[in-house]
Amino acid sequence: MKNIGFLSFGHWTPNPQSQTRSASDVLLQSIDLAVAAEELGADGAYFRVHHFANQLSSPFPLLAAVGAKTSKIEIGTGVIDMRYENPFYMTEDAGSADLISGGRLQLGISRGSPEQVIEGYRYFGHTPPEGSDHAAMARAHTRQFLELLEGKGFVEPNPSPMFPNPPGLLRLEPHSEGLRNRIWWGAGTRKTAEWAAEQGMNLMSSTLLSEDTGVPFHQLQAEQIVRFRKAWSDAGHPHEPRVSVSRSIFPIVSDLDRAYFGREGTGQDQVGYLDGGKARFGKTYAGEPDRLIADLAEDEAIAAADTLLLTIPNQLGVDYCAHVLDALLTEVAPALGWR
Numbered sequence: 001m002k003n004i005g006f007l008s009f010g011h012w013t014p015n016p017q018s019q020t021r022s023a024s025d026v027l028l029q030s031i032d033l034a035v036a037a038e039e040l041g042a043d044g045a046y047f048r049v050h051h052f053a054n055q056l057s058s059p060f061p062l063l064a065a066v067g068a069k070t071s072k073i074e075i076g077t078g079v080i081d082m083r084y085e086n087p088f089y090m091t092e093d094a095g096s097a098d099l100i101s102g103g104r105l106q107l108g109i110s111r112g113s114p115e116q117v118i119e120g121y122r123y124f125g126h127t128p129p130e131g132s133d134h135a136a137m138a139r140a141h142t143r144q145f146l147e148l149l150e151g152k153g154f155v156e157p158n159p160s161p162m163f164p165n166p167p168g169l170l171r172l173e174p175h176s177e178g179l180r181n182r183i184w185w186g187a188g189t190r191k192t193a194e195w196a197a198e199q200g201m202n203l204m205s206s207t208l209l210s211e212d213t214g215v216p217f218h219q220l221q222a223e224q225i226v227r228f229r230k231a232w233s234d235a236g237h238p239h240e241p242r243v244s245v246s247r248s249i250f251p252i253v254s255d256l257d258r259a260y261f262g263r264e265g266t267g268q269d270q271v272g273y274l275d276g277g278k279a280r281f282g283k284t285y286a287g288e289p290d291r292l293i294a295d296l297a298e299d300e301a302i303a304a305a306d307t308l309l310l311t312i313p314n315q316l317g318v319d320y321c322a323h324v325l326d327a328l329l330t331e332v333a334p335a336l337g338w339r
Contacts, residue, residue, distance in 0.1 A: 005046055081111075218299045
């Protein structure tokens with residue numbers, strides 16, 4: 001059994017062929033898709049975060065809206081770039097969104113990936129300290145965020161407050177109990193997966209790894225998961241972690257599916273360069289359900305994960321994305337034992 005959800009990058013473009021021609025379209029359709037996914041029996045609605053781009057950027061208003069319109073589905077991000085974040089403000093936003101949803105927030109965060117603007121985080125007021133760099137700054141923001149989520153008091157109250165204070169040191173409010181255990185780290189390498197485990201964060205691994213050892217993507221990702229779980233065990237955390245992987249999977253069950261994705265079935269891993277280093281990109285799975293079942297049964301990383309996030313083509317609209325998710329849930333997942 002697996003948790004199965006969707007991951008939307010939230011693209012929009014004024015192109016007349018797109019169903020999402022504005023930011024308003026993307027935001028409102030994201031809410032509608034989460035509602036449709038819950039009705040289909042999916043387990044998660046996740047959203048990518050990018051700045052300075054025609055994509056979803058500020059996640060918490062969207063997460064709160066989705067939480068208010070749904071009742072069971074997990075809601076989350078995949079991922080928030082911590083180079084851009086104020087951990088204090090983020091703690092308040094995350095606590096609010098989690099309480100609105102009734103404790104369904106699964107928040108994916110990371111060091112971040114290449115963005116539209118060089119060192120865009122500086123425009124948000126974040127500059128790495130002297131002798132540090134942007135990756136270290138992201139990790140420092142993350143550690144502070146995780147500490148704040150614990151809900152421990154850390155500031156002295158005003159002796160003459162406008163409103164009465166509880167006794168002792170004050171914490172950020174609203175506090176959502178349990179949210180600290182629902183933070184995920186988007187790890188691009190085996191080493192960063194081990195770091196995530198040491199910090200007590202769940203593992204979120206996408207369709208891209210920023211390293212390459214020459215083995216197929218799914219095998220490298222499976223090794224990443226093994227290393228994560230070992231590091232988790234070595235750290236002695238008291239609860240079991242969760243692991244998600246993302247995949248582009250398109251069951252071809254209609255002529256429209258074939259028109260959109262019929263040529264993707266022969267896709268292979270791709271190796272390229274990202275941030276000056278070698279990276280491996282996972283292939284797209286597309287085909288008739290029987291073929292997909294056979295191909296996906298050999299994916300070692302999916303087998304090792306408890307959560308699968310389906311990357312959806314959001315510019316094709318809510319109805320089509322819901323159709324893709326439904327086809328996976330009904331035509332593919334049961335035969336693989338995921339349902």
